[in-house]
Amino acid sequence: MVARSPVRPEWLVSLLARAPAVLVPLLVLTLPLEATQLFFPIHEIQLSRLVMGVCVIVLGAQIVLGVIPIALPARRTWLPVAVFMLYAGISAALTASSDGFKTLVAMLAYGLVALALFNWSGGEAAQKRFWAWFAVSVIAIALVGLVEAVTGHYIWNAPDAGFSRMNATFKDPNIYARFLTIGIMTSIVVAARSRLEWRPLQMAAIVLAAAVLPLTFSRQGWFLGGAVLVVAVLLAQNRVAALGLSVLALAVFAIVVFVDRDVLLRLNAFQQFLTAPHNPLFDTPLLAWINVLPLDGVRHYLIAAGFQMFYDHPIFGVGFGRFPAEIAGPYRGFILPGRATYDSHTSLVTIIAELGVVGLLLVVWWGYELARAMVGVARQHAELQPFMVATALGLMLIVLQSQLEGRLFTEPYGWVFIGAGLAATRPLAGVRQGR
Numbered sequence: 001m002v003a004r005s006p007v008r009p010e011w012l013v014s015l016l017a018r019a020p021a022v023l024v025p026l027l028v029l030t031l032p033l034e035a036t037q038l039f040f041p042i043h044e045i046q047l048s049r050l051v052m053g054v055c056v057i058v059l060g061a062q063i064v065l066g067v068i069p070i071a072l073p074a075r076r077t078w079l080p081v082a083v084f085m086l087y088a089g090i091s092a093a094l095t096a097s098s099d100g101f102k103t104l105v106a107m108l109a110y111g112l113v114a115l116a117l118f119n120w121s122g123g124e125a126a127q128k129r130f131w132a133w134f135a136v137s138v139i140a141i142a143l144v145g146l147v148e149a150v151t152g153h154y155i156w157n158a159p160d161a162g163f164s165r166m167n168a169t170f171k172d173p174n175i176y177a178r179f180l181t182i183g184i185m186t187s188i189v190v191a192a193r194s195r196l197e198w199r200p201l202q203m204a205a206i207v208l209a210a211a212v213l214p215l216t217f218s219r220q221g222w223f224l225g226g227a228v229l230v231v232a233v234l235l236a237q238n239r240v241a242a243l244g245l246s247v248l249a250l251a252v253f254a255i256v257v258f259v260d261r262d263v264l265l266r267l268n269a270f271q272q273f274l275t276a277p278h279n280p281l282f283d284t285p286l287l288a289w290i291n292v293l294p295l296d297g298v299r300h301y302l303i304a305a306g307f308q309m310f311y312d313h314p315i316f317g318v319g320f321g322r323f324p325a326e327i328a329g330p331y332r333g334f335i336l337p338g339r340a341t342y343d344s345h346t347s348l349v350t351i352i353a354e355l356g357v358v359g360l361l362l363v364v365w366w367g368y369e370l371a372r373a374m375v376g377v378a379r380q381h382a383e384l385q386p387f388m389v390a391t392a393l394g395l396m397l398i399v400l401q402s403q404l405e406g407r408l409f410t411e412p413y414g415w416v417f418i419g420a421g422l423a424a425t426r427p428l429a430g431v432r433q434g435r
Helices: 012-029 034-039 047-064 073-094 098-120 124-151 173-191 200-215 221-234 239-259 261-275 286-294 297-312 324-330 345-379 384-404 412-423
Strands: none
Touching: 012 047, 012 124, 012 384, 034 047, 034 200, 047 098, 073 098, 073 261, 098 324, 098 412, 124 173, 124 412, 173 200, 173 221, 173 239, 173 384, 200 221, 200 239, 221 239, 221 384, 239 261, 286 297, 297 324, 297 345, 324 345, 345 384, 345 412, 384 412
């Protein structure tokens, strides 16, 4: 008996074949619109998550109907994260962690989105389009921040005390700063490419993002962004052009700093915080080093509690997703009086506290394999080098800033960058399933 091939209406095949050209820019443009969750009855829903769902459905339909053959990244790039998810799932099951399962489901969903981008963003032309649309997204959200600064009206979470910190459509000004710094760094290395027809677009993203970044009053965004800026110049294909663009960004940033007195006050307050004597919070030998970290008290006790969890459970941790429950329970003695923050703000601490040394080694393995794959592309394909560097800088900023704000495994930009970045490795893999 001969198996029948699936029915393939031509209109549907044509629609599915054209869909990625619309869905990729739509995904990039809606990713920062976190405020859209205010317009849905269930506030966990965001417009970008709906677009992600459509991306996954379209990819599945393309595969089932044979519109495209499914392509997988090289096995070494996805095997570590697959093992990590399996380990995290077992950990969550053994400790009955509902938060762990929730995070794991989010990771699986974002992983499928990354797979869609991997299948849709291969080749130099697709990489150019991806980063051009990302620059458009940066420009749009930076303009939203400027409008908020001029009008004093906020889309979401208007500041009710202290500095008027811009957050545009993001829930937190520090997350907004993360987005802007990523926009500046990636635009610099892409615009410094020897031949790029969309250079004015990238330059506009650099200028506008640099103008709004001071208004976030995000110290972590400012200082981590400055550190990664040096890396961006060193890794750019054209270092002279990258240096010029970096000077432009710094000049715009400096102008806003000296024009806006509140930004200067924020910088002075941070300087005073660094130089002022601090009362030691922890006196045990294994935690005393935390006293010298230039952080606020909330992060101090969160880090201390996380390390104590690790010291008590060094191999496997307290269980994936269990940090909030543990600090509200057995480790509640670390919470400072008048504070009520239970979510870890430091991703490295979260990993070792919840998953121990095993979890940390799996994450390091994953990062190593991703870096290895992208370095291979950059060395063998000069035309793709700027896009690999842009991907690496975006991921670097996400990892660094997640040490102060968390949101590493559930940061959608991380998965989007991984999917789009690994797509450039397809000329190297060139097979249905990489090795």
